[in-house]
Amino acid sequence: MRLVNDVTVTQxxxxxxxxxxxxxxxxxxxxxNLPSKSAVNAIAADLVRLLFPGFFDDKLIHSSELxxxxxxxxxxxxxxxxxxxxxxxxxxxPAGVKKKELRPMARSFTGDFLASLPLLRELLQLDVExxxxxxxxxxxxxxxxxxxxxxxxxxxxxxAHELYLKHIPLIPRIMTEWAxxxxxxxxxxxxxxxxxxxxxxCTGTVVGETAVIGHHVKMYQGVGLVARSLSGGQLLRGQKRxxxxxEHVTIYAGATIMGGDxxxxxxxxxxxxxxxxxxxxxNSLVIYEDVQVKVLNKLARPVDFQI
Amino acid sequence: MRLVNDVTVTQxxxxxxxxxxxxxxxxxxxxxNLPSKSAVNAIAADLVRLLFPGFFDDKLIHSSELxxxxxxxxxxxxxxxxxxxxxxxxxxxPAGVKKKELRPMARSFTGDFLASLPLLRELLQLDVExxxxxxxxxxxxxxxxxxxxxxxxxxxxxxAHELYLKHIPLIPRIMTEWAxxxxxxxxxxxxxxxxxxxxxxCTGTVVGETAVIGHHVKMYQGVGLVARSLSGGQLLRGQKRxxxxxEHVTIYAGATIMGGDxxxxxxxxxxxxxxxxxxxxxNSLVIYEDVQVKVLNKLARPVDFQI
Amino acid sequence: MRLVNDVTVTQxxxxxxxxxxxxxxxxxxxxxNLPSKSAVNAIAADLVRLLFPGFFDDKLIHSSELxxxxxxxxxxxxxxxxxxxxxxxxxxxPAGVKKKELRPMARSFTGDFLASLPLLRELLQLDVExxxxxxxxxxxxxxxxxxxxxxxxxxxxxxAHELYLKHIPLIPRIMTEWAxxxxxxxxxxxxxxxxxxxxxxCTGTVVGETAVIGHHVKMYQGVGLVARSLSGGQLLRGQKRxxxxxEHVTIYAGATIMGGDxxxxxxxxxxxxxxxxxxxxxNSLVIYEDVQVKVLNKLARPVDFQI
Numbered sequence: 001m002r003l004v005n006d007v008t009v010t011q012x013x014x015x016x017x018x019x020x021x022x023x024x025x026x027x028x029x030x031x032x033n034l035p036s037k038s039a040v041n042a043i044a045a046d047l048v049r050l051l052f053p054g055f056f057d058d059k060l061i062h063s064s065e066l067x068x069x070x071x072x073x074x075x076x077x078x079x080x081x082x083x084x085x086x087x088x089x090x091x092x093x094p095a096g097v098k099k100k101e102l103r104p105m106a107r108s109f110t111g112d113f114l115a116s117l118p119l120l121r122e123l124l125q126l127d128v129e130x131x132x133x134x135x136x137x138x139x140x141x142x143x144x145x146x147x148x149x150x151x152x153x154x155x156x157x158x159x160a161h162e163l164y165l166k167h168i169p170l171i172p173r174i175m176t177e178w179a180x181x182x183x184x185x186x187x188x189x190x191x192x193x194x195x196x197x198x199x200x201x202c203t204g205t206v207v208g209e210t211a212v213i214g215h216h217v218k219m220y221q222g223v224g225l226v227a228r229s230l231s232g233g234q235l236l237r238g239q240k241r242x243x244x245x246x247e248h249v250t251i252y253a254g255a256t257i258m259g260g261d262x263x264x265x266x267x268x269x270x271x272x273x274x275x276x277x278x279x280x281x282x283n284s285l286v287i288y289e290d291v292q293v294k295v296l297n298k299l300a301r302p303v304d305f306q307i
Numbered sequence: 308m309r310l311v312n313d314v315t316v317t318q319x320x321x322x323x324x325x326x327x328x329x330x331x332x333x334x335x336x337x338x339x340n341l342p343s344k345s346a347v348n349a350i351a352a353d354l355v356r357l358l359f360p361g362f363f364d365d366k367l368i369h370s371s372e373l374x375x376x377x378x379x380x381x382x383x384x385x386x387x388x389x390x391x392x393x394x395x396x397x398x399x400x401p402a403g404v405k406k407k408e409l410r411p412m413a414r415s416f417t418g419d420f421l422a423s424l425p426l427l428r429e430l431l432q433l434d435v436e437x438x439x440x441x442x443x444x445x446x447x448x449x450x451x452x453x454x455x456x457x458x459x460x461x462x463x464x465x466x467a468h469e470l471y472l473k474h475i476p477l478i479p480r481i482m483t484e485w486a487x488x489x490x491x492x493x494x495x496x497x498x499x500x501x502x503x504x505x506x507x508x509c510t511g512t513v514v515g516e517t518a519v520i521g522h523h524v525k526m527y528q529g530v531g532l533v534a535r536s537l538s539g540g541q542l543l544r545g546q547k548r549x550x551x552x553x554e555h556v557t558i559y560a561g562a563t564i565m566g567g568d569x570x571x572x573x574x575x576x577x578x579x580x581x582x583x584x585x586x587x588x589x590n591s592l593v594i595y596e597d598v599q600v601k602v603l604n605k606l607a608r609p610v611d612f613q614i
Numbered sequence: 615m616r617l618v619n620d621v622t623v624t625q626x627x628x629x630x631x632x633x634x635x636x637x638x639x640x641x642x643x644x645x646x647n648l649p650s651k652s653a654v655n656a657i658a659a660d661l662v663r664l665l666f667p668g669f670f671d672d673k674l675i676h677s678s679e680l681x682x683x684x685x686x687x688x689x690x691x692x693x694x695x696x697x698x699x700x701x702x703x704x705x706x707x708p709a710g711v712k713k714k715e716l717r718p719m720a721r722s723f724t725g726d727f728l729a730s731l732p733l734l735r736e737l738l739q740l741d742v743e744x745x746x747x748x749x750x751x752x753x754x755x756x757x758x759x760x761x762x763x764x765x766x767x768x769x770x771x772x773x774a775h776e777l778y779l780k781h782i783p784l785i786p787r788i789m790t791e792w793a794x795x796x797x798x799x800x801x802x803x804x805x806x807x808x809x810x811x812x813x814x815x816c817t818g819t820v821v822g823e824t825a826v827i828g829h830h831v832k833m834y835q836g837v838g839l840v841a842r843s844l845s846g847g848q849l850l851r852g853q854k855r856x857x858x859x860x861e862h863v864t865i866y867a868g869a870t871i872m873g874g875d876x877x878x879x880x881x882x883x884x885x886x887x888x889x890x891x892x893x894x895x896x897n898s899l900v901i902y903e904d905v906q907v908k909v910l911n912k913l914a915r916p917v918d919f920q921i
Contacts, residue, residue: 007725009692013685019732020667020680025755026739028668029677037760038672053327054335058345063336066327071320078316092754111314118326125333134536136543137495137516139476140399141332146344147480149488169753173761181763184491184511184798186815186835188751201493204511204529204798204818204836206867209751218536221493222511222529222561222818222836224867224886229748229832236750253513253531253563254580254836256867256886272531272563272582273868275886275902286907288582293593360634361642365652370643373634378627385623418621425633432640441843443850444802444823446783447706448639453651454787456795491798491818508800511818511836525843528800529818529836529868560820560838560870561887579838579870579889595889601899 032091035084040174043084046077048155051121055145074114082110085168092169109166120158123195127154130198134218149183149202160189184221191225194247199223201253208242210260215247220272222254228277246282339398342391347481350391353384355462358428362452381421389417392475399476416473427465430502434461437505441525456490456509467496491528498532501554506530508560515549517567522554527579529561535584553589646705649698654788657698660691662769665735669759688728696724699782706783723780734772737809741768744810748832763797763816774803798835805839808861813837815867822856824874829861834886836868860896 020027028034045056050073054061061069086106093102128151131144138144145151156179160172172189180186184203187193191207194215199205201221207213211225227241240260249264251257252272257264264270265282274286327334335341352363357380361368368376393413400409435458438451445451452458463486467479479496487493491510494500498514501522506512508528514520518532534548547567556571558564559579564571571577572589581593634641642648659670664687668675675683700720707716742765745758752758759765770793774786786803794800798817801807805821808829813819815835821827825839841855854874863878865871866886871878878884879896888900 007729009685009689012692012725012728012731013681013688015729015732016664016684016688016735017681019735020684023732023735023739026666026669026735026742026759028666028756028759029675029680033674034669034756034760036672037670050323052333052335055333055341056344058343060340061336066336067320067324070323070327071316074320074323075316078319091756111319114319115314115322117319118322118330121323121326121330121333125330128333133540136534136541136546136548137497138541139544142335142341142398143477143480145333145335146341146477147484149484170757170760173757177761177763180817181796182488184817186817190751201513203487203491203493203513206815206817206835220533220536221513221531222868224835226834226867226886227750229834229864229866233747234750234752237753239750241750250536252536252565252582253533254529254561254582254868254887258866258886272533272565273561273580273887274582275866275868275888280907284907288595288902293587293591357630359640359642362640362648363651365650367647368643373643374627374631377630377634378623381627381630382623385626418626421626422621422629424626425629425637428630428633428637428640432637435640440847443841443848443853443855444804445848446851449642449648449705450784450787452640452642453648453784454791456791489795508820510794510798510800510820527840527843528820528838557843559843559872559889560840561836561868561889579840579872580868580887581889595902599901600894601901 033087034091035087035170035174037174037178039080039084040171041178043077043081044156044159044175044178046073047117047159048152049073050077050117051124051155051159052145052151055142078110078114081113082106084171085109085163088169088171094167109163109168113162113166116162120155120162123158124151124155126195127151127197130196130216130218131200134198135200148200149185150199153179153183153185153187153199153202154193154197157187157189157191157193161191161193164189191242204254210240211242212244214245214249214266217245217247217249217251219251220253223251224256224258226256226258228259340394341398342394342477342481344481344485346387346391347478348485350384350388351463351466351482351485353380354424354466355459356380357384357424358431358462358466359452359458362449385417385421388420389413391478392416392470395476395478401474416470416475420469420473423469427462427469430465431458431462433502434458434504437503437523437525438507441505442507455507456492457506460486460490460492460494460506460509461500461504464494464496464498464500468498468500471496498549511561517547518549519551521552521556521573524552524554524556524558526558527560530558531563531565533563533565535566647701648705649701649784649788651788651792653694653698654785655792657691657695658770658773658789658792660687661731661773662766663687664691664731665738665769665773666759666765669756692724692728695727696720698785699723699777702783702785708781723777723782727776727780730776734769734776737772738765738769740809741765741811744812744830744832745814748812749814762814763799764813767793767797767799767801767813767816768807768811771801771803771805771807775805775807778803805856818868824854825856826858828859828863828880831859831861831863831865833865834867837865838870838872840870840872842873 049056089102132141160175164172185205187207188209190209191211193213196216199219204222206224243257243262245264246266248267251270254273255270256275258277263279268284271287356363396409439448467482471479492512494514495516497516498518500520503523506526511529513531550564550569552571553573555574558577561580562577563582565584570586575591578594663670703716746755774789778786799819801821802823804823805825807827810830813833818836820838857871857876859878860880862881865884868887869884870889872891877893882898885901
């Protein structure tokens with residue numbers, strides 16, 4: 001075993017620089033500015049504070065301060081978000097738009113987006129009510145807002161969806177990935193999600209880009225609304241690849257529902273851990289046949305079960 | 308496409324303020340102080356350091372400093388936790404308790420709680436031993452404490468369970484949600500968890516409020532001990548809704564066990580991804596029938612499998 | 615209910631100190647320095663920046679600054695990593711190595727490890743390409759690097775695997791656990807993972823220590839390549855306990871594949887939520903029999919389905 005080596009920091013640096021020159025595609029140098037992950041994450045956190053005033057601040061907000069606090073935060077978010085949207089548009093300019101038009105376009109998009117916050121608040125209030133009504137473990141709506149990861153995840157998805165609809169690149173995915181990291185739930189900004197939505201526990205739940213979810217849908221941890229993995233790959237972009245869930249459907253933990261043509265009829269219940277690749281009519285109950293139970297000889301214990 | 312818009316920050320602020328006035332339930336203004344999430348999270352981190360001295364500090368602790376360091380940390384935790392418990396009690400005062408009694412009650416609860424730390428340490432030592440003994444990938448108990456998310460998750464649940472038993476609102480859930488975010492495992496503070504517990508990998512595992520888990524139970528990632536989603540909703544509060552797992556049971560990854568009447572008999576093994584909604588007797592082995600294996604024509608490759 | 619209690623901070627501290635003296639195994643006092651979690655985490659973050667220059671920095675890097683920035687970061691990482699590796703070696707010295715040899719050995723290991731970065735970059739470029747080609751939701755490779763948790767998880771595993779091969783204790787697991795916490799995916803540093811690897815969404819996916827994964831394997835969230843839980847426990851250390859996945863295999867969400875003898879033949883597809891404990895030949899399609907669909911009487915709604 002060598003206990004000394006003679007490689008120097010300079011040599012290691014030179015080798016890595018040679019790799020930077022040789023292995024493309026995973027460097028980002030001299031390129032256009034990309035939107036900053038840390039800036040987008042901080043903006044997302046401030047937007048959540050604007051949506052739920054008083055809940056995500058360290059100190060209590062009094063009505064008397066509310067107007068000034070809100071105006072200050074709104075002003076700050078506008079300035080920072082406009083900058084990030086500008087970088088996004090510069091990175092991938094919309095067809096036919098000149099460079100000098102990008103800054104006014106970024107400003108316009110930002111204003112329109114911020115004007116949508118009151119509407120999003122109305123949707124989010126319905127989500128919080130659905131969560132509270134659906135979970136006997138919740139003592140108050142305040143507990144739901146303070147302690148349920150779902151609230152942050154759905155708030156960020158509804159925000160990011162507005163930006164997705166404006167075809168702003170990168171920022172919507174950075175936002176939902178921030179929420180994914182914090183909550184374990186990966187809701188794509190493209191997904192269309194109805195009112196009165198609730199996902200309990202959240203960890204591992206995935207909703208794909210072209211999924212459509214009706215009103216009053218309730219899901220649990222580990223649910224996947226996913227696409228087939230096809231050899232078409234990038235050629236499938238833009239096609240509907242993820243399922244449609246109609247109103248008043250309940251999907252238990254770990255169920256995986258696949259495919260753009262798959263429709264779960266209204267009022268249906270999908271059992272835990274089911275893998276479903278075709279449509280089912282309204283009011284269906286979908287489960288596997290009864291599991292097999294073997295009762296082993298008690299005297300034989302302890303043995304290693306031969307699974 | 309509009310490249311300018313004339314909406315101003317003032318107008319956006321006014322619209323949002325109007326929404327604050329109109330859409331209730333997701334504001335927290337002029338209300339009682341809620342316990343602070345960031346304060347509760349910092350207290351939880353300090354409690355974990357008190358439970359495992361020397362493991363979660365950045366520098367090594369020598370025995371000579373231990374008494375002074377422990378006293379300082381204990382003093383700081385007492386003061387901060389008493390404040391948060393006071394806010395919790397003020398937010399939802401116990402029946403028949405006057406406002407002036409809340410501060411002494413918060414102090415008493417805090418003292419009782421901190422007096423339980425030595426007992427919790429004995430339980431946690433058994434959990435760490437169960438983890439080490441059960442996982443051949445663990446080289447030492449120290450590796451388990453430093454690198455297994457389970458240790459933090461179970462420590463926080465056992466702490467929060469003590470506060471839950473005192474009917475302190477909000478704080479127990481904020482604490483376990485902090486651990487959920489960090490480890491991916493959602494152990495409700497209400498769950499009764501026996502000694503020698505171990506969950507490997509943790510991500511996605513959920514244990515509900517009224518679950519009862521016996522001694523020597525071993526689980527894996529993605530396991531759910533969950534409730535039926537019933538139209539009763541909030542009316543079901545307080546009922547036993549989650550299963551009972553007897554001693555020496557092993558539950559493999561992704562298994563979902565549902566219902567307050569469901570009892571998994573001692574010594575049983577539940578296979579991965581099973582969805583079980585009824586009781587099984589002691590020493591059961593529960594698996595699905597053999598999976599179906601289709602071998603496709605090799606010449607036909609590559610095709611998109613028709614799942 | 616007691617509204618006062620007379621326990622003091624001093625008394626609580628004394629009781630906890632008595633527990634520190636009595637309950638061993640979960641203290642770390644007067645011992646050798648363990649590698650610092652926070653230091654190892656910061657090193658991992660800097661290594662990811664060295665692997666993907668310009669992507670994980672807050673500001674844009676120009677080519678003109680690249681050499682100086684890279685040299686500075688390389689120098690800093692070398693110094694800090696050597697210190698942590700030294701602590702690891704001191705904690706568990708390799709057989710027959712004297713204390714005075716540990717520092718040169720730590721230096722040598724660090725240099726060798728850092729010299730492997732260019733090779734790791736070539737592997738990671740193939741992983742990023744596999745991700746982009748396999749997911750129609752990805753608009754550019756840059757979106758994959760900025761917004762897919764997979765990139766960070768696989769980069770950290772490939773880094774940690776190099777340290778694992780040198781038998782350095784603790785640090786590889788601390789590194790992959792850092793990525794596990796951030797991405798929800800637990801890839802053990804011991805796993806042998808081929809080129810062109812991709813895991814979409816990541817949350818809940820677990821790959822065990824002795825798993826072997828061929829080239830061009832694609833997996834989804836919640837997949838487990840796991841070991842049987844046997845009474846052998848620590849006696850099984852070093853044995854192959856996790857499955858082998860051959861080339862061009864696709865494993866859908868939530869599938870659990872168990873056992874060291876289990877081999878998934880090349881070109882196979884494993885359906886979602888399958889629990890597979892035996893080998894399958896090449897080009898297999900593995901799914902459960904069709905799920906059972908009950909269509910309930912529409913008039914009967916709303917009722918609670920009797921799952």
